Amino acid sequence: MVYDVPNGESVHALSDVSFDLEAGRLLTLLGPSGCGKTTLLNILAGFLAPTGGSVSLGGAPITGPGQERGMVFQQGALFEWLTVEQNIGFGPRMNHANKSETKARAAELLEIVGLGGFGDKRIYELSGGMQQRVALARCLANDPDVILMDEPLGALDALTREKMQGLILELWKETGKTIILVTHSVEEALYLGDRVFVMAPRPGRIHSDYQLPFAEQGLTTDARELKAAPEFTQKREEILSIIWEMEEEIMGRQEAS
Amino acid sequence: MSAPMGGTPIDQASLRTNDETRWSASLFGRRDGANNRKTVTFGDSSAVRSLPVWSLLAFVSIFGFWFLATYAWGLPGDLQLSESQQEAGLTYESLSDKQRIAVCNGREDCKGSFSQLLQPLQFPSVRDTWNTFFELKDEGFRNVTLWENTSASLGRVIRGMLGGSLLGIPIGFAMGLSSRARGFFDTPVELLRPIPPLALIPLFILIFGIGDSSAVPLLIFASLWIMIIAARSGVQAANLSKVRAAYSLGASKRQVLLHVLLPNALPELFTGFRVALGVTWGTLVAAEIVGAPDGLGAMVFAARPLFRLDVMVVGIVVIAVLGVMMDIVLRWLESKLIPWRGKG
Numbered sequence: 001m002v003y004d005v006p007n008g009e010s011v012h013a014l015s016d017v018s019f020d021l022e023a024g025r026l027l028t029l030l031g032p033s034g035c036g037k038t039t040l041l042n043i044l045a046g047f048l049a050p051t052g053g054s055v056s057l058g059g060a061p062i063t064g065p066g067q068e069r070g071m072v073f074q075q076g077a078l079f080e081w082l083t084v085e086q087n088i089g090f091g092p093r094m095n096h097a098n099k100s101e102t103k104a105r106a107a108e109l110l111e112i113v114g115l116g117g118f119g120d121k122r123i124y125e126l127s128g129g130m131q132q133r134v135a136l137a138r139c140l141a142n143d144p145d146v147i148l149m150d151e152p153l154g155a156l157d158a159l160t161r162e163k164m165q166g167l168i169l170e171l172w173k174e175t176g177k178t179i180i181l182v183t184h185s186v187e188e189a190l191y192l193g194d195r196v197f198v199m200a201p202r203p204g205r206i207h208s209d210y211q212l213p214f215a216e217q218g219l220t221t222d223a224r225e226l227k228a229a230p231e232f233t234q235k236r237e238e239i240l241s242i243i244w245e246m247e248e249e250i251m252g253r254q255e256a257s
Numbered sequence: 258m259s260a261p262m263g264g265t266p267i268d269q270a271s272l273r274t275n276d277e278t279r280w281s282a283s284l285f286g287r288r289d290g291a292n293n294r295k296t297v298t299f300g301d302s303s304a305v306r307s308l309p310v311w312s313l314l315a316f317v318s319i320f321g322f323w324f325l326a327t328y329a330w331g332l333p334g335d336l337q338l339s340e341s342q343q344e345a346g347l348t349y350e351s352l353s354d355k356q357r358i359a360v361c362n363g364r365e366d367c368k369g370s371f372s373q374l375l376q377p378l379q380f381p382s383v384r385d386t387w388n389t390f391f392e393l394k395d396e397g398f399r400n401v402t403l404w405e406n407t408s409a410s411l412g413r414v415i416r417g418m419l420g421g422s423l424l425g426i427p428i429g430f431a432m433g434l435s436s437r438a439r440g441f442f443d444t445p446v447e448l449l450r451p452i453p454p455l456a457l458i459p460l461f462i463l464i465f466g467i468g469d470s471s472a473v474p475l476l477i478f479a480s481l482w483i484m485i486i487a488a489r490s491g492v493q494a495a496n497l498s499k500v501r502a503a504y505s506l507g508a509s510k511r512q513v514l515l516h517v518l519l520p521n522a523l524p525e526l527f528t529g530f531r532v533a534l535g536v537t538w539g540t541l542v543a544a545e546i547v548g549a550p551d552g553l554g555a556m557v558f559a560a561r562p563l564f565r566l567d568v569m570v571v572g573i574v575v576i577a578v579l580g581v582m583m584d585i586v587l588r589w590l591e592s593k594l595i596p597w598r599g600k601g
Contacts, residue, residue, distance in 0.1 A: 047501055065504040077498035080597035081520040091506035094516070124597045142506055 013039045015203035018053075021195070023145070026172050026179045026215050028193030030186060030239070032246055036204025037182045038150055044180060045071050045148050057146065067091065070144035072135050074151045078123045084110070084134050085119035091142035102141075109137040112174075113167065129160035136171065149181040153188065162223060165191055169218050186239050187227060190214055198239055200246055202253075207242065210235075320383070327382035329358055331371035336360060354382040355567070381567035386574075389567035398568055399559060401551050407575060410541060410552040413469060417476020417537050418530070425481045426526065429488025430518070442485070450482040454540045462548045472544045472552075479540040480533035487529020491522025524598045527591050534587070538580055 014036040021027055029037045042048045043055060046065040055062040057069065065071075078087055086093075088106040110116050113133040123131060132152055139147055152168075153161045165188060172179055183189050189196050194215040200207040212235070218226055226232060298304040336349050338360065352360065355377035361367045381389070393403040431438035432446075454475055461478075465471035495518055503517045545554025553572050560568035591598070 045501070045505060047504075065501065067505070067507040069505065071502060071505040073498040073502060075498075076496050077502040079499065079517065079520070081523065081595070090503070090508075090516075094503075094506060094508040094512050122597060138502075138506070 013204050014043075014050075015205055017204070017206055019197070019206065019209070021178065021180070023058075023178050024176050025195055026169075026181070026193055027195045027197065028189040029180065029182045029197050029199060030184070030189035030193075030243075031197075031199030031204075031207070032201055032243055032250070033184065034204075035199040035201035037184075037199055039204065040199075041148050041150050041180065041182050044146075045069055067095075067142050068145045070139035070142055070147045072132070072139050072147065072149040072152045075128065075131065075155045078131055078134060078138070080123045082123075083119065084115070084121050084123065084126070087123065087134055088137045088141050090138060095142075105141060106137075109140055112140075112171070113137045127160075129156050129164060132156065132164060133167070136167070140171070140175070144177070146178045146180065149179065151182050151184065154184070161188075166218075166223060168192060169215060172215070173219050186236055186243070190232060190235055190239070191218055191223070191227060196239075198242055201250065207246070210239075323380075324383045326374040327354075327377075327380055329354060329371045329373045329382070332357060332361060333367050333370070336364070336367060353385045353388060353567075355385055378564060378566070381570050385567045386570050389565075390571050393556075393568065393571055398556055398565075401556070403556075403571070403575065406551055406553050406556045406572075407579070409469075409549075410545065410554065410576075411579070413472045413476060413545075413552065414534070414537055414541055416469075416473045417541070418480050418534060420473065420477035421480025421484050421533060421537070422530065424477070425484025426488045429485040430492055430514075430522075432485070433489045433492025434514075434518075446482060446485055449478075450486075454479040454536075455543050458544055458547055468549050468551075471548050472541065475544050476537050476541060480537050483529050483533040483536065484526075487525050487532075488522060491525030491529075492518055494525055495521045523595050527587070527595060531584070531587050534583055535580075538576075538583070542576060 017036075017040060029040060031037055039048065043050050044062070046062050046069065049063070062069075071077075079090065082090070085103070085106045088109055089102040092102040092105065107116075107119060110119055113136055115130060115133050115137070118126070118130070123134070126134065135152070149168075153164050156164060168179070168181070169192060171177070181189075181192060183192075190212060191214055193210075194212055196210040196212055197206045198208045198210070199205065214226060214232060214235075295301065295304055332354075336357075338347055338349060342360075349357065349360075358371070358373070358377055361371065377385075390403070395402070397403065397405070428438075428442055428446075432442050433439075457475060457478060458471075461471040461475045465474055499517055499521065500513060503513045508516065541552070542554035542557075545552035546558040549555045553576050557569050557572035557576075560566070560572070
């Protein structure tokens with residue numbers, strides 16, 4: 001797959017990004033700001049059409065947004081005028097699904113994301129972490145094949161963030177869904193991704209492609225222990241230095257011009 | 258604060274004292290609750306609230322001043338009326354303050370014995386206004402009762418607001434959703450919007466005639482642009498993530514419009530509605546003054562050549578009270594319909 005997305009006139013947001021992803025993987029996209037992570041995710045979601053190349057899911061080309069690709073946004077994408085339960089049931093309702101089944105499914109999903117009994121609450125009554133749990137549940141209600149997450153934990157405080165990382169890993173293992181997650185946190189990318197793309201900016205491209213064991217281990221090992229393990233910290237430093245090099249290169253280029 | 262010194266336990270009496278202080282603090286504004294530990298309150302807007310006692314004081318002051326300024330001090334309790342007046346079935350008891358003063362004015366037996374700050378031709382007395390209210394309610398002014406005038410006015414406002422909303426909201430939505438609609442409607446909206454509706458009253462009377470037939474179109478004109486702009490900004494306020502999330506969840510364009518864009522625009526629509534209602538209410542009274550046989554504005558204006566200041570004041574008070582009531586109803590509706598506003 002080749003994308004070439006000029007933004008405005010001649011800015012190449014992405015150039016020559018080609019990859020295949022097997023079903024059931026958890027891919028994290030990591031990189032400095034401006035490297036096109038979100039653009040890539042929007043193309044996968046079908047919100048943007050690539051200027052060149054093609055994207056396909058299970059052999060079918062992606063031409064627009066679709067239910068087989070659920071999306072979890074950073075924040076503000078929940079519907080405030082609906083209750084938590086109605087938010088989760090939004091997808092099924094749009095598909096004219098059976099009402100009592102939708103209700104039962106919503107209650108079940110609320111239990112799964114750890115919000116049992118919160119169905120009648122309003123969105124603004126929930127904390128940021130709880131809102132992202134609802135966003136996850138809403139996405140799962142449509143039973144998508146792929147879940148796309150655009151910095152889903154970016155707006156959360158550090159403690160809530162760690163808890164939510166655990167939840168994402170659990171959901172990934174239990175549901176067997178393919179997940180593509182954008183993040184700017186190296187630790188998060190390593191902990192969650194069983195495959196990690198480190199992306200480079202101007203033009204956005206995949207700099208390196210890692211296959212990592214930490215996501216699998218994270219299901220059985222304690223998160224703090226895993227993140228403190230020497231293999232983990234070593235990888236973290238390695239990737240951090242790659243990103244720092246990129247940053248310095250950008251700075252140098254800006255000073256030169 | 259009666260904080261016990263040196264570990265002495267707080268006794269019942271001191272606790273009760275605290276409760277009493279708290280109760281009166283809520284009325285008279287002594288420091289209480291969160292405020293009682295604040296040392297800086299001057300400039301802290303969260304420490305300032307509307308104290309009921311002072312609101313009551315303002316209310317009493319306004320009516321007190323009205324009463325004091327229009328009360329005829331030293332007016333005799335009884336006066337013999339002239340024969341012709343008695344033949345007409347009048348008694349001193351049944352006269353209004355204004356009439357009593359008029360009777361008194363020409364007579365030697367009470368001349369110079371009373372004083373009044375505001376003459377009846379400057380402002381009606383509280384008693385006259387009160388009695389006129391019931392007269393207008395039961396008998397009416399020029400054979401139109403107060404209720405008929407009120408319902409005529411309210412009917413026009415309701416129709417004007419309905420027309421303005423039903424036309425304006427779809428146009429505003431179209432302008433927020435389609436470049437063609439934006440291009441098409443931008444010119445007429447920007448050209449017509451700045452015209453004060455009052456400037457159109459003569460034209461509308463000539464085109465549509467007197468009464469409802471010209472007042473309602475005028476009110477539609479007054480509310481239309483406000484509703485268009487409210488609806489347009491309501492659509493534009495929609496967070497792109499919400500719209501994209503809805504499409505990802507399988508919603509069609511129609512469903513996005515009905516289930517996302519419309520509820521999401523409710524706060525802006527509501528603000529527009531409240532502004533439009535205020536403008537419409539003001540335009541209505543002016544429109545009725547010149548171009549309607551009935552309605553509160555017509556009543557107030559028709560009272561002028563007859564020097565019926567009491568009728569004017571009743572009309573003005575009713576207009577004011579209705580305005581306040583409409584705002585209260587809208588605020589209540591707002592808290593029910595869009596509880597998420599200003600939160601999160």
